[in-house]
Structures are given as structure tokens and as C-alpha cells.
Amino acid sequence: NTQLKQQTFSKPIVYGTISYSLGANKKQTEKNTHRWCVYVRGPNNEDLSTFIEKVVFVLHETFTDHQRAITKPPFEVVEKGWGEFDILIQIHFKTHYPQLELVHKLKFYGAKSGGNSQSTKKPVVSEFYDEIVFVNPSVEFYDMLKVE
Ligand code: SLL
Secondary structure (H helix, E strand, O other): OEEEOOEEEEEEEEEEEEEEOOOHHHOOOOOOOOEEEEEEOOOOOHHHHOOOOEEEEEOOOOOOOOOOEOOOOEOOOOOOOOOOOOOOOEEEEEOOOOEEEEEEOOOOOOOOOOOOHHHOOOOOOEEEEEEEEEEOOEEHHHHHOOOO
16 A cells, blocks of 8 residues: 555654673673663653564674664664764664664763763663654555554
């Protein structure tokens, strides 16, 4: 069904990263300093797979298989690493609605005044709320978006 619904429809999402310093538990030979997770989720953990087909997280080229396609919830990648970088998040929708691309900066260090952030065990969260606005989706896609 390619007929369009003359309407806009918006869906709230939350995306971001959470990172933890490996701190003193790190082995001498281990070059990774942090464990981290990048994710896309519903603000109240709604199931986004009703309208999202997959989320591709494009990591820094220093990671093996740096393009990670996640085809079911939770849409997230957990990794260990040694540096911050920009993560490209591609959201592919069900039906042929054009994909959406977001760029999110992986964050290891919090805005702590003084002190060495490496020594704290507090996780660092960098998270954004956004609304995806679908303009004139197909009738078929509109029916998927309507699902709570
Ligand atoms: C930097 N521009 O130089 C950044 C790049 C890349 C981080 C950071 C790889 C981990 C692994 C990793 O953490 N790369 O080898 O699996 O700081």
C-alpha cells in the first residue's frame, strides 16, 4: 500500500551513551579504560520495534566489525574502549520511510569540578530526548505508528 496519509505523526525517542571507568580493576596490559553502552529506546521503554526495523550503530574504525546492526530491542551496543568518538546512529524504519541519521558523542568524562574523574566509579550518562516527526507516512506505516 503506497497511499499516503496526509498527516504528520511524531514518536518520542531517547538515545545516548552511558560509560563506566574500569578504574583500578583494569589489568596492566588492558588498554581499554571504559565500559560503555550506546542505545536508542522509548522514553518509558516503549517497544520501538513496532515501527523501527533496525538500528545500525557505526563505531570508530578501531573496533572490529565497527558497523553493528541491531534488529530487535534492546537497540544497544555494549563495548569496551579507550577513547571518546562520534557514534553514527542510523534508524531504519519498517516500510520504505527514509532512514534517520543521528550523531552522538560517546562521553567518558563528567563535568566534575576538580578531582580526577578517572578515580570515581560514577557512570557518565549523555542522553537526549527527541521526537521523530513523520511527514505524510504511507497508510501502512501510519497504522504501525499508531500502535502505542
Ligand atoms: C581518540 N578520536 O583518538 C579518538 C578515537 C577510538 C576509540 C577513539 C577501540 C577499542 C578496541 C577504541 O576504544 N577506540 O580496540 O576494541 O581518542
